[in-house]
Amino acid sequence: MNKKVMWIIIVVLVALVSLFMYNQYMAPQATEGEKSVTIEVVVESEGISKIYDLNTDAEYMYDLLMEIESDIQPVFEESSFGIYLTGLEGYTADETKNEFYSIKVNGVDALYGVKELPVIDGEVYRFELSTW
Amino acid sequence: MKASDITLIAILSASLTAGKLVLSVVPNVEVVTFLLIVYTVMFGVKRAMFATIVFVTTEVLIYGFGTWIMGYYVIWPMLILLTHMISKHTKSEYGFAILASIYGFSFGLFFALFESIFYGISYAIPYWISGLPFDIVHGVSNFIIVLVLFNPITKTIEHLKKE
Numbered sequence A: 001m002n003k004k005v006m007w008i009i010i011v012v013l014v015a016l017v018s019l020f021m022y023n024q025y026m027a028p029q030a031t032e033g034e035k036s037v038t039i040e041v042v043v044e045s046e047g048i049s050k051i052y053d054l055n056t057d058a059e060y061m062y063d064l065l066m067e068i069e070s071d072i073q074p075v076f077e078e079s080s081f082g083i084y085l086t087g088l089e090g091y092t093a094d095e096t097k098n099e100f101y102s103i104k105v106n107g108v109d110a111l112y113g114v115k116e117l118p119v120i121d122g123e124v125y126r127f128e129l130s131t132w
Numbered sequence B: 001m002k003a004s005d006i007t008l009i010a011i012l013s014a015s016l017t018a019g020k021l022v023l024s025v026v027p028n029v030e031v032v033t034f035l036l037i038v039y040t041v042m043f044g045v046k047r048a049m050f051a052t053i054v055f056v057t058t059e060v061l062i063y064g065f066g067t068w069i070m071g072y073y074v075i076w077p078m079l080i081l082l083t084h085m086i087s088k089h090t091k092s093e094y095g096f097a098i099l100a101s102i103y104g105f106s107f108g109l110f111f112a113l114f115e116s117i118f119y120g121i122s123y124a125i126p127y128w129i130s131g132l133p134f135d136i137v138h139g140v141s142n143f144i145i146v147l148v149l150f151n152p153i154t155k156t157i158e159h160l161k162k163e
Helices: A003-025 A061-067 B003-022 B032-043 B045-063 B066-086 B092-117 B123-131 B132-162
Strands: A034-043 A048-056 A077-081 A082-088 A099-105 A124-131
Touching: A003 B132, A061 A099, A082 A099, B003 B032, B003 B045, B032 B045, B032 B066, B032 B092, B032 B132, B045 B066, B066 B092, B092 B123, B092 B132, B123 B132
Parallel strands: A034 A124
Antiparallel strands: A034 A048, A077 A082, A099 A124
């Protein structure tokens, strides 16, 4: 076998193993079962301030938002990096005004987007329209 | 600096920007690392360095200013210096492929450390960990790109230089 092809196969295999290990041990882990969580939505400029106390089996925030889709009206945008939350409660963040929805978990900036953000019992998720 | 050097730097920096834009739809697969290694080996540190500065400045014009841009002004020139050091010892594509690969793998770590200057180490650690899958893709793609393309491209440039 060509030496270069062999090295490429080895490196790709090592990468696949590394990605598997990452997903197993380092990626955010969701938990199954019922959880009680709070979602706050704040769009100050539009006078929107809503609180949802929810019981859910959803493992990730995206699933939870879709569970209450008719109430919270989430809007998502797809990009090569994944799904972005761009709208809530009928208001879509205006990119030309540098607006975006910041996500805070118990008052701390979330480290993941809605697709990867695990829903954990007792946590408070705050979606607030912010500017960058 | 000669007019031919200025023209060459313009072409090199334009190719860096074009290469970056073309692959921007694929997260963390890029040819900038590869091109900078080739340019350093083929045209020397000085020209590659100027091309990099023009390239990074063009990034500011395209994407706007952010703290990441300061990291770019450090990380790309650093790659040129490392390539120059390695090229004194070997011209093998394997050596440069390993350099490009390590560069890709540590890209997130570098930016995590750099961003920690502004936002603190408690921001840097999750930033780095959450970006690890992208670093793995970056390292592997860099390795493959350099290993496959280094020889054909350097030979073509060598041929063009002779003409």
